[in-house]
Amino acid sequence: MMTFGDRVVSLVKKKQSAVCVGLDPRSAWIPPSLMKESMLRNEASPIAAQADAIREFCCRVIDLVEPFAVAVKPQFAFFEALHVPGIAALMEVCRYARMRGLLIIADAKRGDIDTTATAYAQAYLSGTAMDPPVADSITINAYMGYDGVAPFLVEGAPTGGGVFVLVKTSNPSSADFQDLLDQEGVPIYERMAQKVNSWNKTHGSSGYGSVGAVVGATWPQHLAALRIAMPHSIILVPGYGAQGGGAESVRGAFDSRGQGALITASRSVVFPWAKQPSVPVHWEQSIVHEAQLMRDDLRNLVGEYR
Amino acid sequence: MMTFGDRVVSLVKKKQSAVCVGLDPRSAWIPPSLMKESMLRNEASPIAAQADAIREFCCRVIDLVEPFAVAVKPQFAFFEALHVPGIAALMEVCRYARMRGLLIIADAKRGDIDTTATAYAQAYLSGTAMDPPVADSITINAYMGYDGVAPFLVEGAPTGGGVFVLVKTSNPSSADFQDLLDQEGVPIYERMAQKVNSWNKTHGSSGYGSVGAVVGATWPQHLAALRIAMPHSIILVPGYGAQGGGAESVRGAFDSRGQGALITASRSVVFPWAKQPSVPVHWEQSIVHEAQLMRDDLRNLVGEYR
Numbered sequence: 001m002m003t004f005g006d007r008v009v010s011l012v013k014k015k016q017s018a019v020c021v022g023l024d025p026r027s028a029w030i031p032p033s034l035m036k037e038s039m040l041r042n043e044a045s046p047i048a049a050q051a052d053a054i055r056e057f058c059c060r061v062i063d064l065v066e067p068f069a070v071a072v073k074p075q076f077a078f079f080e081a082l083h084v085p086g087i088a089a090l091m092e093v094c095r096y097a098r099m100r101g102l103l104i105i106a107d108a109k110r111g112d113i114d115t116t117a118t119a120y121a122q123a124y125l126s127g128t129a130m131d132p133p134v135a136d137s138i139t140i141n142a143y144m145g146y147d148g149v150a151p152f153l154v155e156g157a158p159t160g161g162g163v164f165v166l167v168k169t170s171n172p173s174s175a176d177f178q179d180l181l182d183q184e185g186v187p188i189y190e191r192m193a194q195k196v197n198s199w200n201k202t203h204g205s206s207g208y209g210s211v212g213a214v215v216g217a218t219w220p221q222h223l224a225a226l227r228i229a230m231p232h233s234i235i236l237v238p239g240y241g242a243q244g245g246g247a248e249s250v251r252g253a254f255d256s257r258g259q260g261a262l263i264t265a266s267r268s269v270v271f272p273w274a275k276q277p278s279v280p281v282h283w284e285q286s287i288v289h290e291a292q293l294m295r296d297d298l299r300n301l302v303g304e305y306r
Numbered sequence: 307m308m309t310f311g312d313r314v315v316s317l318v319k320k321k322q323s324a325v326c327v328g329l330d331p332r333s334a335w336i337p338p339s340l341m342k343e344s345m346l347r348n349e350a351s352p353i354a355a356q357a358d359a360i361r362e363f364c365c366r367v368i369d370l371v372e373p374f375a376v377a378v379k380p381q382f383a384f385f386e387a388l389h390v391p392g393i394a395a396l397m398e399v400c401r402y403a404r405m406r407g408l409l410i411i412a413d414a415k416r417g418d419i420d421t422t423a424t425a426y427a428q429a430y431l432s433g434t435a436m437d438p439p440v441a442d443s444i445t446i447n448a449y450m451g452y453d454g455v456a457p458f459l460v461e462g463a464p465t466g467g468g469v470f471v472l473v474k475t476s477n478p479s480s481a482d483f484q485d486l487l488d489q490e491g492v493p494i495y496e497r498m499a500q501k502v503n504s505w506n507k508t509h510g511s512s513g514y515g516s517v518g519a520v521v522g523a524t525w526p527q528h529l530a531a532l533r534i535a536m537p538h539s540i541i542l543v544p545g546y547g548a549q550g551g552g553a554e555s556v557r558g559a560f561d562s563r564g565q566g567a568l569i570t571a572s573r574s575v576v577f578p579w580a581k582q583p584s585v586p587v588h589w590e591q592s593i594v595h596e597a598q599l600m601r602d603d604l605r606n607l608v609g610e611y612r
Binding site for chain 2: 024026078083109111113114117119141142146173177183185195
């Protein structure tokens, strides 16, 4: 049976890209033309108009980045903020990404146990006779230990679904707990990494199982060390471009075949105009430009994904 | 300005109850009569029928337990598993609980940072000119540190909203990380407790701020120690009844005024028939009986909530 890691490796090789595009649709940065059209379609409900606009925007982004990316990572918070219409938009965006052949990483950071974790896993990783799963993988928080991981692996197994466990994040206060040293002087995030790797009971034909790790790009030396500590875990690296590190800063996440990593850019690819006074008229072109640039920069770094 | 802790203390005193009822609506245990009616109302969509049945059931439970409880804690996973109709049901259940004067604790265990955490906080703790917030408090995971906590406090402040941070959970694998000892021999969960308490910058008139803690009831000695370690944090204790410990097992969570704790029962109050072969005809009576019993057992333990 294919692991989620096998699916990632196979698609990365086929498309010669390790790009994952984060869909964090902040209403404030949506092109005003889209927002206006959506408001005309949904005059009765401002929240439905916003949800419709982010649905439309995300689907257009998917079309634009599909040639350059292997995965999209919808950030659930921005959809949940719009309640029922937001969730309806999220479901459509995920369906659309699947139709376009992209892997879907649900950036939901869920973290619960037992039957509750099973319910989350069923919500996002289980297909039915009628429908494929919402997503191919989901980000989770394992502060509660393996009880919060196992149900996702059970539900994901039939369709090759997986999880990405938070190991080391790049925010300043990640040090509050992740950097605490245990009695052997090993930081907690490294203990987390060891567990994450060991939770891959099967490694697939690619050597990568279904339990991946989230590791921020802020500390290049961590990436390289964690790549070695987790030989069976795909590493999902968020924040490409945002911290201005560029391709060099994520080199450590890749193995010697150029595999084992998915690099995520959100704002820098999806909203390249975020720091400008207004959205450019040809905003689609700027997204295509950024996605292609990122794909090429990473490929130049790696040489070939084998 | 009132903290979330002030609101808890005031309502506990008024109702002389520290009971929180967990709404974990597993479809399998919903009374078949409700399910049948819902299927007739929603013939075209099995998922809408399920969502409608859990909405109906949760609202009836709210009516039944309202005299004995101060809060309800909807478990988001069971609603999310039903996708859009499930979220619609969740919103209605929360609105209904608010109408009945109960505090709402969103058991969502969200855990993200910065603008993403703000989006979650806006989704569940921010009201608008038109609508009150979905919930009064939300469970969160602070593995990412204070960056994942602060946005909830900002968004919650105007309406006295709060958070409950996972400190020590009662599942077996909680030991994987929570029990690791740091270099001073202090377990990580105790470090988490210290931070949680310190994140209460304001303590309100009750002495309790808006940052509470989730501590499982499995280890009574932990509860007492953590009550002392977190003098400004309301402790939310899940799992009452399920592990068969009874009132005595949660004594440590209360302060000398009988305050500082909310005790949650889910299955034992809401599905007292879960271990029986079928749902009793007078299922409403069994819920009322269990809720009253729990309220009384806790009150007998505490004497008076002052």
